[in-house]
Amino acid sequence: QKEVEQDPGPLSVPEGAIVSLNCTYSNSAFQYFMWYRQYSRKGPELLMYTYSSGNKEDGRFTAQVDKSSKYISLFIRDSQPSDSATYLCAMKVQKLVFGQGTRLTINP
Amino acid sequence: SAVISQKPSRDICQRGTSLTIQCQVDSQVTMMFWYRQQPGQSLTLIATANQGSEATYESGFVIDKFPISRPNLTFSTLTVSNMSPEDSSIYLCSVVQGSSYEQYFGPGTRLTVT
Numbered sequence: 001q002k003e004v005e006q007d008p009g010p011l012s013v014p015e016g017a018i019v020s021l022n023c024t025y026s027n028s029a030f031q032y033f034m035w036y037r038q039y040s041r042k043g044p045e046l047l048m049y050t051y052s053s054g055n056k057e058d059g060r061f062t063a064q065v066d067k068s069s070k071y072i073s074l075f076i077r078d079s080q081p082s083d084s085a086t087y088l089c090a091m092k093v094q095k096l097v098f099g100q101g102t103r104l105t106i107n108p
Numbered sequence: 109s110a111v112i113s114q115k116p117s118r119d120i121c122q123r124g125t126s127l128t129i130q131c132q133v134d135s136q137v138t139m140m141f142w143y144r145q146q147p148g149q150s151l152t153l154i155a156t157a158n159q160g161s162e163a164t165y166e167s168g169f170v171i172d173k174f175p176i177s178r179p180n181l182t183f184s185t186l187t188v189s190n191m192s193p194e195d196s197s198i199y200l201c202s203v204v205q206g207s208s209y210e211q212y213f214g215p216g217t218r219l220t221v222t
Contacts, residue, residue: 095153
């Protein structure tokens with residue numbers, strides 16, 4: 001069993017839709033949770049990060065962590081074509097462990 | 109956040125040769141890492157580059173194949189030695205600043221081995 005599981009997609013939604021991206025994990029020692037966005041042929045860009053259960057909002061993005069269920073989510077509101085990218089969840093105790101990444105396409 | 113640059117951005121190399129990738133950060137960082145991302149895959153940690161001492165390698169990666177240097181707090185190199193087509197990947201430098209847990213990535217070096 002992988003430490004971090006993420007549905008690789010691909011996921012395709014119309015512009016303006018609410019997008020939900022999810023990861024589950026097995027290691028209860030993970031303390032820090034991050035979401036990266038990676039455009040094609042670019043390095044991963046740190047999008048959001050948190051270290052506690054609950055929600056964290058930044059503009060159109062909301063990161064949610066449920067440590068009791070070992071489940072994290074990223075919500076994108078009013079999705080735009082520019083949000084089309086691969087989204088990677090990642091978590092760490094000391095080393096960062098990544099999910100497989102979900103390829104997201106927002107259709108105009 | 110730190111600004112990270114990598115050289116070269118891409119290269120095409122012949123089997124059996126070696127390539128050294130440079131990572132330069134615009135400010136001092138506490139930790140530097142090297143990752144590999146194979147086509148269509150997620151990121152795999154190769155090693156932690158330790159300043160002034162030998163790098164710490166992850167399982168499946170060895171110093172003879174991936175020698176790493178980190179002479180100071182802003183610079184590191186990764187060499188991919190005796191390359192084979194299986195080494196074709198994106199190689200990414202990553203850093204952590206201070207006591208923060210936030211980790212940032214460089215733009216990557218796209219390596220193709222023929």
